[in-house]
Amino acid sequence: MRQLQPIIVEEIPHSIKKYVKQIEKMTFPKQGCTSDVGILHTAKGRYVLKRAKGEKYRKWLFKEYYVLKNIKTLEKFRSTNAYEFVQTPEQSWLLLEFFEGKTVREYLEKEDNEKKREHIVYEMGRLLVRIHDAECPEQLVSKQPWIHRMLQEAEYNLTHYKVDGNQQLLKQLQMQKMICKQEVLIHGDYTIDNVLVHDGQIAAVIDWSGGALGDARYDIALAVRFEDGIFTGKERAAFFKGYGKGLSQSEFCYFAEGLYEFF
Incomplete structure (x- = not known):
């Protein structure tokens, strides 16, 4: 950083x-x-x-x-x-x-107890369910499908700003024509850096600039990214257990290793 x-x-x-x-x-x-x-x-x-x-x-x-x-x-x-x-x-x-607490990343970097680590990641999944189950305010609803808007924004960001993605990756994402069957309220950047822990419990989610009616899989994929190897396989499984369902490898790649590279 x-x-x-x-x-x-x-x-x-x-x-x-x-x-x-x-x-x-x-x-x-x-x-x-x-x-x-x-x-x-x-x-x-x-x-x-x-x-x-x-x-x-x-x-x-x-x-x-x-x-x-x-x-x-x-x-x-x-x-x-x-x-x-x-x-x-x-x-x-x-x-x-202000919320008291440290990020899930900071918590996992310092906590060695396997059960405590899995509990936090499990609760992170449970909180995401509550976000996705909430009724999305109409001010955050767009007439255009979320994925179309995101691909347009990705193209704009690639042209105007420094991003990790490139033209070839963007073309690949556009050709895949990912379809969302049901859009829900999403956080839009649900990573271990944006969820806070206090006294061994999830305290808050911060940085809501990506909030919208969108594809739940985007939040799920960002939550379990293997960035810096911080998650073990067991912890990843604990998150999916808390959320109530998993994600296919192709969905994970599309959102976490594809679309997110432009934001």
Whole structure:
């Protein structure tokens, strides 16, 4: 992960400072690849502040705000509260609820107990069922099938941004004509970096910029990617047990090793 510039208090927009009142200090978690992230420590408690620069990442940050605003009333699972969204000519800012915890990746890297590891991955699968079972807000429903939109976006991203995919892979995905029989509410980036663990239990899912009515298999595939060899076969099986069904190898390859390479 690249090191992003930490945020300094003087840069924070006035409306965000007004909302949180007095900022006592800021700390910086491990940074992702799309936003600068700071934890604001205030008299009212802690908040997460995200800042994005550049067209692509600013669009994603606004999408996260939009998705969170529209899923906040869903009762099947708990989502993050989005408090303030501010755009300036050069950057975008999003103030979010803070959740205590570490990512599933961090948890698995440090936890040696096999049963505890499998429990967390199993619960990650159970949480995904609740997300997929929730009624998708109509604001997140598109007239065009999700897979068509994603392939169009993949083509746009390949042309305009640096991505891991290439023209040959995109052509392959387009020719496969993947069809989704039933679209559901998806997270859109359900990876071990976006699910938090606290006190040995799943606490929250963060980074909702990919939220939409879409193909459940995309979330499932991203959840069990073998990136960095962090999952054992048993843990992968525990996730599928928690979710209630598995994924074929060709589906996994299409979504996790194909489509995701452009996002």
